[in-house]
Amino acid sequence: MNEPKITILISTYNRAKYIKECIQSALAQTFSNFLVSVYDDGSTDDTASIIKKFKDDRIKYNYCKENKGVGFAKNQLLQSIETPYACWLDSDDMMHKERLQEQYNKIIEGNYDVVFCQILRFSGQYKSGVGKITSIDVSKYNKKDMIKGGGMAGATAFFKSNLQKFPISEKMIFGREDALWLRTIVASGKTFGYVTKPLYFCRFHSDRLGILKRRRNKIG
Numbered sequence: 001m002n003e004p005k006i007t008i009l010i011s012t013y014n015r016a017k018y019i020k021e022c023i024q025s026a027l028a029q030t031f032s033n034f035l036v037s038v039y040d041d042g043s044t045d046d047t048a049s050i051i052k053k054f055k056d057d058r059i060k061y062n063y064c065k066e067n068k069g070v071g072f073a074k075n076q077l078l079q080s081i082e083t084p085y086a087c088w089l090d091s092d093d094m095m096h097k098e099r100l101q102e103q104y105n106k107i108i109e110g111n112y113d114v115v116f117c118q119i120l121r122f123s124g125q126y127k128s129g130v131g132k133i134t135s136i137d138v139s140k141y142n143k144k145d146m147i148k149g150g151g152m153a154g155a156t157a158f159f160k161s162n163l164q165k166f167p168i169s170e171k172m173i174f175g176r177e178d179a180l181w182l183r184t185i186v187a188s189g190k191t192f193g194y195v196t197k198p199l200y201f202c203r204f205h206s207d208r209l210g211i212l213k214r215r216r217n218k219i220g
Contacts, residue, residue, distance in 0.1 A: 023054060093203055
């Protein structure tokens with residue numbers, strides 16, 4: 001295998017129900033030179049045993065005995081990057097087999113610091129092409145719009161690895177740590193691009209809906 005160019009970053013905690021499909025979608029990429037870095041934030045279910053069943057040298061798995069939160073886990077992943085580029089993938093989600101190739105092409109073409117893409121949201125088991133495309137085309141946004149967070153989906157971010165110098169907040173409770181991270185990056189003057197294709201598949205399930213409900217109540 002040639003020298004890896006991209007690291008897929010997956011933080012997980014008690015995702016035994018979904019982690020297999022998540023990693024399978026990562027390994028199915030048409031772009032060949034990549035690594036999958038999984039940081040397990042102290043799972044107590046079968047997440048670890050499922051991950052260890054993958055016999056693939058491209059997977060790097062780290063287990064933390066103590067659950068320290070998603071912000072801490074993502075910071076560990078950021079600091080572990082050794083490739084020129086990286087992207088996020090939540091452990092209950094999946095991605096299109098051409099995600100890496102499409103976003104890599106875009107970031108090279110425009111010499112952007114970070115590239116986003118559309119999201120296809122689905123419930124239950126994923127069926128090819130079935131779901132709702134929800135993201136807004138942020139290519140139409142200016143810097144001010146992006147700092148406000150309009151249309152910005154942090155999980156879809158494909159970025160240059162030098163952005164690892166921007167730490168993720170470890171104080172966020174309701175799952176907005178990636179959005180705050182990206183707002184900080186854009187505010188610093190970093191450039192962004194967008195692929196108008198649904199390359200990221202976001203799974204809606206009871207746990208995620210519960211987080212969204214608590215977030216709305218917190219805001220309200």
